[in-house]
Amino acid sequence: MNKRQTSAQKTKRKLITAGLELIKEKGFDAINVEDITKKAGVAKGTFYIYFKRKEDIVLDISRVPFGEIAEELEKMEGLSITEKLQHYFHRFMECVESCGINVCRQWTRDVLDPNNVPDTKDGQKWNYDFEMLKNILRDAVLSGELKKDTPVELLTHIIISELYGMMTCWCMSDGKFEPLEWTGQFCRIQIDAIFKQYLN
Amino acid sequence: MNKRQTSAQKTKRKLITAGLELIKEKGFDAINVEDITKKAGVAKGTFYIYFKRKEDIVLDISRVPFGEIAEELEKMEGLSITEKLQHYFHRFMECVESCGINVCRQWTRDVLDPNNVPDTKDGQKWNYDFEMLKNILRDAVLSGELKKDTPVELLTHIIISELYGMMTCWCMSDGKFEPLEWTGQFCRIQIDAIFKQYLN
DNA sequence: CCATAATAATGACTAAAAGTCAATGACTTT
DNA sequence: AAAGTCATTGACTTTTAGTCATTATTATGG
Numbered sequence: 001m002n003k004r005q006t007s008a009q010k011t012k013r014k015l016i017t018a019g020l021e022l023i024k025e026k027g028f029d030a031i032n033v034e035d036i037t038k039k040a041g042v043a044k045g046t047f048y049i050y051f052k053r054k055e056d057i058v059l060d061i062s063r064v065p066f067g068e069i070a071e072e073l074e075k076m077e078g079l080s081i082t083e084k085l086q087h088y089f090h091r092f093m094e095c096v097e098s099c100g101i102n103v104c105r106q107w108t109r110d111v112l113d114p115n116n117v118p119d120t121k122d123g124q125k126w127n128y129d130f131e132m133l134k135n136i137l138r139d140a141v142l143s144g145e146l147k148k149d150t151p152v153e154l155l156t157h158i159i160i161s162e163l164y165g166m167m168t169c170w171c172m173s174d175g176k177f178e179p180l181e182w183t184g185q186f187c188r189i190q191i192d193a194i195f196k197q198y199l200n
Numbered sequence: 201m202n203k204r205q206t207s208a209q210k211t212k213r214k215l216i217t218a219g220l221e222l223i224k225e226k227g228f229d230a231i232n233v234e235d236i237t238k239k240a241g242v243a244k245g246t247f248y249i250y251f252k253r254k255e256d257i258v259l260d261i262s263r264v265p266f267g268e269i270a271e272e273l274e275k276m277e278g279l280s281i282t283e284k285l286q287h288y289f290h291r292f293m294e295c296v297e298s299c300g301i302n303v304c305r306q307w308t309r310d311v312l313d314p315n316n317v318p319d320t321k322d323g324q325k326w327n328y329d330f331e332m333l334k335n336i337l338r339d340a341v342l343s344g345e346l347k348k349d350t351p352v353e354l355l356t357h358i359i360i361s362e363l364y365g366m367m368t369c370w371c372m373s374d375g376k377f378e379p380l381e382w383t384g385q386f387c388r389i390q391i392d393a394i395f396k397q398y399l400n
Numbered sequence: 401c402c403a404t405a406a407t408a409a410t411g412a413c414t415a416a417a418a419g420t421c422a423a424t425g426a427c428t429t430t
Numbered sequence: 431a432a433a434g435t436c437a438t439t440g441a442c443t444t445t446t447a448g449t450c451a452t453t454a455t456t457a458t459g460g
Contacts, residue, residue, distance in 0.1 A: 004407065004456055011408080027313075032446060043410045048448065109309045112371045113227075127372060157369055157377060158386060164372070165365020169357055171312045172327060172364070177357060186358060186394075193393030194386075204427060208437065232417055243439045248419065 012050045014040040016064075019057045020103065028058065028106035056118055058106045065095040070132050081140040082191050082199075085159065088133075089187040093179035096167050105171045108164065133159055150198040162190055212250045214240040216264075219257045220303065228258065228306040256318055258306045265295040270332050281340040282391050282399075285359065288333075289387040293379035296367050305371045308364065333359055350398040362390055 001009075018039035022031045033054050037044050051057045069091040076084055096104055111117060117125050134156045140146040170179055201209075218239035222231045233254050237244050251257045269291045276284055296304055311317060317325050334356045340346045370379055 002457075007456090008408065033448085034446085044447095045410055045412095045449080046408080049408070052448095054447065105312045108312055108368065112305045112308055112368065114372060114374050130373075154377065154382075154385070157373060157382075160372070161365040161369035162361075163365075164368045165361040165363075168308065168312065168364045168368050169361035172314060172360070173330075173357060174314050177354065182354075182357075185354070189393050189396075190390070193389050197389075202428075204436070207427095211437080233419085234417080244418095245420080245439055245441095246437080249437070252419095254418065 011040075011042060011046065012060075014042065015047060015050060016057065016061055020061045023058065023061070023102050023106060024100045025102075027102040028055075028109075052118060055106070055110050055116065058103065058110055059117065061103060062095075062099060062107045065098060066092070066129075069095065070129065073136065074132065081136070081145055082195055084136060085191050086187050089163065089183050089191070090180070092163050093166065093183045096170065097179050101171055101175050104167055108168055108171065129163075130156060130160060144200055146195075146198045147200055155194065155198070158194055211240075211242060211246065212260075214242065215247060215250060216257065216260055220261045223258065223261070223302050223306060224300045225302075227302040228255075228309075252318060255306070255310050255316065258303065258310055259317060261303060262295075262299060262307045265299060266292070266329075269295065270329065273336065274332065281336070281345050282388075282395055284336060285391050286387050289363065289383050289391070290380070292363050293366065293383045296370065297379050301371055301375050304367055308368055308371060311364075329363075330356060330360060344400055346395075346398045347400055355394065355398070358394060 015036060019036045022035055022039060033047050034044050036057070037047050047054075047057075051060070069088060072091065073084060073088050076087070079087070099107070111127055114125055114127060117127065119125060134152060137146065137150070137152045137155055141148065141150050141152060166179065166182060170177065215236060219236045222235055222239060233247050234244050236257070237247050247254075247257075251260070269288060272291065273284060273288050276287070279287070299307070311327055314325055314327060317327065319325060334352060337346065337350070337352045337355055341348065341350050341352060366379065366382060370377065
């Protein structure tokens with residue numbers, strides 16, 4: 001990587017860091033693009049080199065922690081499908097907690113309309129949770145862990161629905177409960193109920 | 201009700217109708233306040249007599265169908281708690297479908313931050329689903345249908361999380377599945393799993 | 401090492417639209 | 431019928447997202 005690419009990466013990182021801090025503290029609607037660039041120590045126009053629209057920075061902010069979980073899950077070996085999902089739920093809510101309610105709010109707002117989510121370099125929508133979870137379920141079908149007639153696509157939607165449901169509800173309630181307590185108490189039950197009929 | 205009040209009510213209804221049609225068709229972000237007032241046949245300023253902010257109209261738009269369900273549920277007699285909730289899930293998704301994806305998207309965006317949700321005349325936040333569901337669960341505890349140590353508040357959050365999870369997921373997937381099929385296939389399972397340990 | 405090309409960064413500027421408010425006149429009250 | 435109330439208006443202000451011609455910096459190649 002040459003000097004130019006390094007400094008460009010550095011600038012983007014400065015924007016993401018500044019954005020994260022400001023959104024966490026004040027909320028997305030309460031700040032403007034210039035607040036972010038001032039905090040990052042760059043000019044306003046620079047923001048639009050790295051992000052097409054103001055909202056787009058939130059996807060990059062959350063891609064850092066949430067992207068890690070997806071990688072973890074893909075690497076994981078020797079666990080049952082339900083154990084894998086329980087782990088995923090737990091880590092997801094850990095990220096929700098660490099990102100904070102304002103970031104989660106705006107993130108959810110963004111992904112509600114996939115047309116507003118820009119493709120990344122590798123041509124995937126941010127919401128690659130979906131493809132990743134679907135692959136894991138499909139593998140479980142192929143390996144015989146799940147029955148052949150398992151409706152993989154629908155089940156994937158249900159898992160996503162559980163994850164984003166928890167997050168949405170947490171935001172709506174203004175953070176009235178502990179995400180991790182929640183997953184601890186109910187994830188197992190929900191996942192077991194969903195998969196019961198499809199486990200071999 | 202005198203002539204003034206009647207005409208004011210009529211104007212508000214015109215705005216809500218115009219707003220619903222435009223948002224359904226084009227999406228909330230793609231229209232502006234003047235589009236709505238033009239369609240309703242009033243001046244721009246009139247909008248701000250009835251709604252503090254542009255977003256606020258969406259809450260009134262969705263309050264019509266979703267408010268009805270809450271009333272239905274409160275009136276319902278002679279049903280078990282799980283039957284009541286199944287009915288609620290079903291009706292909720294019926295409303296989701298009839299409102300259409302653009303309205304649901306903006307509605308979800310709005311309620312994600314309760315601070316942005318204005319109180320209604322009766323001093324309640326829009327999200328009175330929560331209070332209503334909590335009351336139903338509390339009644340079930342009092343009547344002995346549910347155990348005394350049922351964590352009513354937490355269970356209410358979980359039900360809300362299931363409802364809004366389905367809706368969020370539907371919006372995220374750009375309407376890739378049928379909400380009613382979904383509830384038909386999975387509601388009973390989810391609700392049974394959640395309540396199993398608390399039923400007497 | 402210098403000339404030229406390529407790219408990153410700048411910040412003044414434009415455009416769009418949210419939200420305000422003083423003025424108007426239709427309706428209500430006394 | 432005079433005074434008062436309140437819904438309505440639309441021109442105006444304000445805010446801010448997003449653009450773009452220009453400048454600064456780094457890479458390239460003869």
